[in-house]
Amino acid sequence: MPMSRFTDTVSVVTGGVSGIGAAITRRLVAEGGRVVVADINKEAIASTAETFGENVVGRYADMTDEASVAAVVAEAVDRFGQLDAFFNVAGGARPGRLVDMSLDHWRFNIALNLDSAFLGTKYAAARFLEQGGGGVIINVASLNSLMPMHQGAGYSTAKAGVVMLTKQAALELGGHGIRVNAVSPGLVATPLTKQLTDVPAIEAAYLERIPAGRLAAPEEIAAACLFLASSDASYVNGENLVVDGAWATTGYPDLRPFLG
């Protein structure tokens, strides 16, 4: 039976035009929601309505920039009158060896993955408090929040920070009926991972460690995010839900032969 858990709700999805974010956007719309997608992909943002339908508004926004994040929340309220859910999905990895990593390189990873989640959480929560409480925030972290990977110092450290930010926010905001949870995907078939998994030897190295024997579809991560955002998870707060086909039971593959 089709679900309609998000009828009449308003969500923001950052990174919402591609991969996991796009799957979240599609599912929210399918369940009756209205969505503002915020992304730096100008072309995709320009065609948001054609891609997702009239209940989705696209806004160009760099989630590492504080004024832009504030403007995204304001846009959701201007267009749709309220804000009910904020999905911090924008992120990505710029790999590099720790000893060679410039401070700018490090900061790029921290800004894209951790500053963005901090700013999204801050401005969504401020709006929720203005509305009198309630509201949900979902932070997309990564299995790398728990498990290091070669050349992942900036990314993995930022994602571990996202999980602690999630717990911190749940502590500070839970008394106002605001729930903040993280989802940590394993390996998901999206444009982000395509360059890796297109190389058969690299894909095989990953799959050897993933008991499910395959990558996740973005829709499987979206389903976990929407569960946490729905009233089915009304008593779940400050949690990090790992969605990885049991990969965490085996450890990260040694990809050094494939890395520069």
Ligand SMILES: NC(=O)c1ccc[n+]([C@@H]2O[C@H](COP(=O)([O-])OP(=O)(O)OC[C@H]3O[C@@H](n4cnc5c(N)ncnc54)[C@H](O)[C@@H]3O)[C@@H](O)[C@H]2O)c1
């Ligand atoms: N794909 C995976 O295997 C995987 C695994 C674990 C975690 N994740 C996390 O899931 C999230 C989504 O990843 P994906 O695989 O869907 O990637 P993706 O590259 O398909 O989508 C990321 C989106 O974020 C947007 N974006 C990038 N920088 C931005 C910025 N500064 N401001 C606003 N938007 C920005 C991109 O334009 C893109 O549309 C990321 O946070 C990623 O770290 C992905």
